[in-house]
Amino acid sequence: MEISADRDGNTFYLNMGPQHPSTHGVLRVILKMNGEYIQEAECVLGYIHRMHEKIGESMFFSQFYAYMSRMDYLSAMAYNHGYTGLIEKMAGIEPPLRAEYIRVITVELNRISSHLVWLGAYLLDLGAFTPIMYAFDDREMILDLLESITGSRLTYSYFRFGGVCKDIDEDFIRGTRAFIKKMRSRLKMYDTLVTKNVIFIGRVKDIGIISQDMARRYGATGPVLRGSGIEYDIRKNEPYSVYPEFDFDIPTGSTGDARDRYLVRVAEIEQSLRIIEQALDRLPDGPYRTEIPPFIELEPGDCYFPVESARGEFGIYLVSNGEKRPYRMKLRTPSFSNLSLFNELTKGYMIADAVSILGSLDLVIPEIDR
Amino acid sequence: MSHDALKQAIQTILPEAVKDSSYNETGHHLDITVSSESLVQLVEVLDQKGFYLVDVTAVDLIPEIEVVYHFALWQKLYRIIVRAYIPRNHPEIPTISHIYPGADWHERETFDFFGIKFLNHPELKRLLLPEDADFHPLLKKESLLEKVEAVRSGFRKGGCRITYGD
Amino acid sequence: MRFINEVISGSYSLIAGLGITIKAFFSPIATVQYPREVIDITPSYRGHIEFVHDLVTGKPKCISCGTCAMACPSNCITVEGEPLEIKREPFHATGWPPAISIPSEKKKAPGYVERLERPLILFELDFAKCSLCGLCIEVCPENAIQFSKVYNLAGYCRQDSRIDLKNRFEEIS
Numbered sequence: 001m002e003i004s005a006d007r008d009g010n011t012f013y014l015n016m017g018p019q020h021p022s023t024h025g026v027l028r029v030i031l032k033m034n035g036e037y038i039q040e041a042e043c044v045l046g047y048i049h050r051m052h053e054k055i056g057e058s059m060f061f062s063q064f065y066a067y068m069s070r071m072d073y074l075s076a077m078a079y080n081h082g083y084t085g086l087i088e089k090m091a092g093i094e095p096p097l098r099a100e101y102i103r104v105i106t107v108e109l110n111r112i113s114s115h116l117v118w119l120g121a122y123l124l125d126l127g128a129f130t131p132i133m134y135a136f137d138d139r140e141m142i143l144d145l146l147e148s149i150t151g152s153r154l155t156y157s158y159f160r161f162g163g164v165c166k167d168i169d170e171d172f173i174r175g176t177r178a179f180i181k182k183m184r185s186r187l188k189m190y191d192t193l194v195t196k197n198v199i200f201i202g203r204v205k206d207i208g209i210i211s212q213d214m215a216r217r218y219g220a221t222g223p224v225l226r227g228s229g230i231e232y233d234i235r236k237n238e239p240y241s242v243y244p245e246f247d248f249d250i251p252t253g254s255t256g257d258a259r260d261r262y263l264v265r266v267a268e269i270e271q272s273l274r275i276i277e278q279a280l281d282r283l284p285d286g287p288y289r290t291e292i293p294p295f296i297e298l299e300p301g302d303c304y305f306p307v308e309s310a311r312g313e314f315g316i317y318l319v320s321n322g323e324k325r326p327y328r329m330k331l332r333t334p335s336f337s338n339l340s341l342f343n344e345l346t347k348g349y350m351i352a353d354a355v356s357i358l359g360s361l362d363l364v365i366p367e368i369d370r
Numbered sequence: 371m372s373h374d375a376l377k378q379a380i381q382t383i384l385p386e387a388v389k390d391s392s393y394n395e396t397g398h399h400l401d402i403t404v405s406s407e408s409l410v411q412l413v414e415v416l417d418q419k420g421f422y423l424v425d426v427t428a429v430d431l432i433p434e435i436e437v438v439y440h441f442a443l444w445q446k447l448y449r450i451i452v453r454a455y456i457p458r459n460h461p462e463i464p465t466i467s468h469i470y471p472g473a474d475w476h477e478r479e480t481f482d483f484f485g486i487k488f489l490n491h492p493e494l495k496r497l498l499l500p501e502d503a504d505f506h507p508l509l510k511k512e513s514l515l516e517k518v519e520a521v522r523s524g525f526r527k528g529g530c531r532i533t534y535g536d
Numbered sequence: 537m538r539f540i541n542e543v544i545s546g547s548y549s550l551i552a553g554l555g556i557t558i559k560a561f562f563s564p565i566a567t568v569q570y571p572r573e574v575i576d577i578t579p580s581y582r583g584h585i586e587f588v589h590d591l592v593t594g595k596p597k598c599i600s601c602g603t604c605a606m607a608c609p610s611n612c613i614t615v616e617g618e619p620l621e622i623k624r625e626p627f628h629a630t631g632w633p634p635a636i637s638i639p640s641e642k643k644k645a646p647g648y649v650e651r652l653e654r655p656l657i658l659f660e661l662d663f664a665k666c667s668l669c670g671l672c673i674e675v676c677p678e679n680a681i682q683f684s685k686v687y688n689l690a691g692y693c694r695q696d697s698r699i700d701l702k703n704r705f706e707e708i709s
Contacts, residue, residue, distance in 0.1 A: 046498040053483070054507050063609035066669035089397075130557065137566050151582035151683065157669045165670065166580065193556050197549045198542075216444075218472035219423040232444045294607060294675045301523030304397035304440065304449070317440070319429055321516045328508075330427045332440075337423075340475045369498060 010035050014351075018047050022125045022355045025365025029342075029358075031351070038354055041346045043339060049369040056329035060295050061087055062161065064326075069155040071333070072367040074117055077103075077110040078309035080159045085240060086305040086316050087161050090298050098286045099163035100242045105176070105279050106146065106158065108272040112183070113142045114310035115265050122262070122359040123194065126203050131194055138186055145175050161296070163289030173280060180273050187270060195266070204258040208345055208357035211256060219337040222312025223264045224361055228256035234308040245282070246275050258360035265362070297324050311335055311362055333367040373399060373448075376419065383415055384408050391451070395523065398440075398451045406463045409454055413466045416441055421450065426466075426476035428484045430510045432517045435484065437463055456486065465491040483508040582668045583686040584661060587705040588679065596705055597680035600656045604672035604681065612662040613672060617654045656702060663689070664697035 016022075016029040023029065026047035032040040052071065056064050068083045069076035081103060088095065095103075116139045120132030143153045149168050150158040158164055194200055215225050225232055233250045235243045251267035253260025300322040306315035312334025319328040338361050346354045377400065381388055384404065391401040404412050424440035434455040441450045456463050465488040467474045477488045478497040485506040488494055496503065568575060587596040600617025673681055681701075691697060 046496075046500070049498040051507060057508075059609055062671060063607065066609055066667050066671070070667075130553075134560075140566070148578045148580060151578075151580045152668065160674075165674070189556060192552050197553065198546050199549070216420070216422045217470050219425075219470075220472075230444055237444075238447050294671070299523060300521050302396060302521065304451070306397075313424070315424065315440075317425065317427065317438070319521050321521045327516060327521055328429045330425065332425045336475065337472055340472055344471070 011039070022358065023365070024121060024359070024363055025368075027339075027363070027365050027368075031354070033351075036350050038346050038349055038351070041343050041354065043342060045369055047369065048366050052331060052370045053329055056326055058325065060324050061298070061326070062294050062296075064329075066157050069157060070366070071331070071370060072309065072311070072314075072335075072364050073154050074114040074364055075110055075310040076154070076156050077107045077158070078307055079314060080156065081107055081241070082305060082307040082309075082314050082316055084159045084161055085307065086303060086318060087296075087298070089305055090301070090303050090318065090320065091161075091296060093162050093290065093292060095163045096287045096290060097242070097284050099288050101279050101283050102164050102168055102288065103159060104242055104246075105168075105276055106150075106156075108275050108279075109142050109146060109176070110156075111310045112269050112272050113139050115269050116142075118265065118310075118362050119190070119194075122362075123200075125355055125359045126200065128194075128200070131190070134186070134189070134193075138183065141175075141179050141182070145172060145179065148172060148175075160289060162292045163287070165289070167288045173283075176276065176280060180277060183269070183273060187266070190266065195263070201259065203352075203356055204262060204360070206255075207258045207349070207353050208360060209255060209257045210341065210345065214341065214344070215256075218341045220312070220341060221337065222308075222310075222334050222362075223261050223268070224312065224338050224341075226250065226264050227253035227261035229254055234306050234313055238306065240305075240307065246278050248274050258356055261360045261362075295324055297322065306332075309334060311364065311367075312338060331370055333370065335361075335363045335365075335368045339363055339368060376400070376448075379419075380412065380415060384412055393449075396451075398449045400448075400450045402450065402452045404452060404454050406454055406456060409452075410464055410466060410469070412452065413439075413469050416450070417469050419443075420445070423470045423472050423476075424449075426473050426480060428480050428486060428508075429521075430484065430508065430515065431521065432515045434458060434518075435461055435486065436518070437480070437486065439466075461486040462489055463487075464489045467491060482506070485509065577685055577687065581683070581685055581687065582670070583684040584663050584666060584668075584689075584699060585672060585681045585701070586684040587659075587701055588682050596656065596702070597678045598656050598659065599678055599680070600654050600659075601677065603675050603677065607671045607675045609669065609671070610665040610667055612665040614658065614660045614662075615656075616658040617656050659701045661699045661701060662697060663699055664694065 011032065011034050014031040014033050016027075016031060018026040018028045020027075028044040028047070030042045030044065031038050032042075052067055055067065065080070065083055068079045072079055087093075116135040120135035123131045146156065147153050149166055149172055150156045158166070210220070210224065210228050212228050212230060215228050215230070221232070229252055231250045231252050234240075236250055248271045251264050251271065253264050298320040300320055302317065302319045304315055304317045306313050308314075313332070314334055315332040317328075317330040317332065318326055321327040342358070342361070346357055349357070377388055377390075380402065387403040389401045389403075391398045393399055402412065421441040421443055424442050425438075426440075427438050429436045429438060434457050437454045437456060439452040439454075441452065442448065454463060461484070463486060465473070465477060467477060467488075468490075474492065475497060477491060478494060480486055481488065481494055482496045482499055483506060495501070499507070587598060590597045598615075600615050602615045605611075605613040605615050668683075670683070673683065
């Protein structure tokens with residue numbers, strides 16, 4: 001795309017304000033426009049900043065756990081997994097095998113539900129009013145399943161240090177198998193309705209191309225990186241929990257435009273269904289929790305533990321001085337690094353394309369601002 | 371390029387403190403301590419080897435603030451942590467945003483929380499707190515600061531450990 | 537030629553999309569007309585906490601130890617009990633254990649000492665701050681609190697969010 005010459009009188013500032021249906025949260029973008037083309041896009045953050053890192057320094061480890069699901073509410077199980085995995089690694093606690101399988105099943109169900117919300121909201125930004133209804137209808141099945149074991153629909157606090165807080169029963173297993181069958185037929189429907197649609201392809205093909213070098217320098221992870229052709233997934237490259245026992249693929253794109261990121265996410269839903277099926281077939285019997293005292297102390301030292309959430313690499317860096325509270329806790333969230341690409345990426349595009357790029361990055365603003 | 375080859379490559383350029391770190395305990399393979407002057411040179415070497423930037427943050431300790439950088443590789447599992455120490459009354463360190471543009475926002479956030487000035491940064495202003503805030507939240511009170519040795523593994527405080535429960 | 541290709545691919549997308557919509561038009565409805573039809577709540581739903589009935593005495597099992605108030609991350613529980621007088625006998629040759637012991641019901645031994653009650657004066661929950669994490673239920677040594685199934689709370693002012701559990705227990709039982 002060409003950037004037209006900067007003549008005086010044609011440059012103005014347009015504010016995509018904190019209240020906007022397409023920014024998926026409270027994000028303010030100041031666009032410096034030349035006519036219809038964007039020259040610079042500056043993001044202003046901090047509208048939902050709650051200073052979780054300071055709160056984490058004044059709470060016991062088990063108390064801070066409830067804040068983890070409030071950061072990224074759509075993929076809360078993965079954040080729970082990251083926090084409990086970190087504390088278990090530092091303290092040397094081994095959860096039983098049944099608990100690990102239950103954790104993987106719930107994390108993958110949550111990943112599918114997060115991708116369904118992204119699908120509906122992205123297509124709503126592009127102007128299609130039907131797919132969001134179908135996506136949210138499918139998501140209701142997942143939310144009902146998870147509500148029957150955890151008690152909440154969105155912000156789960158289901159894991160505990162040493163296992164999970166409640167066991168799963170036959171109803172849940174039966175319901176999950178029925179859901180897997182139904183979801184596979186629905187994926188075919190999305191393929192016909194959306195993926196082959198001419199208007200959709202015109203809106204997302206060759207928009208927002210991220211090269212591999214650019215992704216490396218900005219630290220982008222998740223489907224944003226996999227759309228550019230790099231096969232990097234924490235579940236395969238740096239396996240944790242029981243992921244080495246499952247057989248699944250990592251879908252990648254080829255060019256790095258918005259259409260490749262869309263295809264990667266839809267393919268990931270199918271891979272998550274595969275993982276859940278294998279986990280249900282191999283679910284062992286046994287205890288679901290090892291009892292540990294509620295207020296624990298960690299040895300002095302520092303540790304970094306990354307997990308793969310629906311948006312990329314979520315990592316916690318914890319520095320402990322031997323007491324019951326952390327000394328310093330840093331939360332590395334994927335959307336923060338993914339959004340920092342936005343300025344360089346939108347130079348020269350029109351506003352409608354900028355909305356399409358912003359939606360394809362799959363942002364959740366509370367996890368950027370923490 | 372293997373673990374030893376990378377360690378050699380870094381040690382020939384900068385004879386700084388390069389230590390092996392146990393991955394199972396800390397999540398990193400290599401632990402490097404640099405001075406503020408040789409930081410940019412080290413980061414250029416890591417850029418040539420193909421590392422991606424994970425995070426930039428800081429920890430408030432006695433006697434100096436520690437600035438921490440995390441790097442990792444795509445091709446195989448390898449994580450590096452780089453530490454630099456700067457004095458508390460004069461907290462300045464050169465920026466790496468001309469090599470890794472992703473460090474732009476990370477450094478703005480670290481300035482916001484700790485007051486660390488990154489020299490030659492394109493636009494160092496607050497990111498998350500309001501623009502007219504006049505405090506840096508994550509700096510600790512004098513009575514709560516810990517020594518650098520006290521937050522490294524292997525340090526044992528005196529006395530027994532008390533935990534609640536059965 | 538390109539024009540004809542575009543017309544064909546465009547009308548294919550249109551017909552496929554309309555086909556899916558018409559199929560959905562004849563499928564069963566997924567919406568529940570809420571105030572007129574009500575769905576059953578799952579047994580593990582997390583409402584605000586409430587006391588558990590003690591089957592033997594019929595009173596709440598709470599011994600006002602205050603562990604739930606300490607474990608809460610949001611500081612929303614306030615517990616007050618009557619002060620307890622403990623009589624101590626002087627130690628003699630077989631001095632240990634002291635004369636008063638308070639075993640919990642789980643650890644009933646053959647030589648069972650009668651349980652001393654520390655009467656509860658006040659147990660107040662500020663539900664506006666509660667995040668339904670469940671830590672208070674986990675650390676309670678007597679298993680005296682549990683999640684309730686209340687899902688449609690309403691009030692007129694902010695003070696309505698303070699729930700007095702003891703009064704609620706007496707109202708229900």
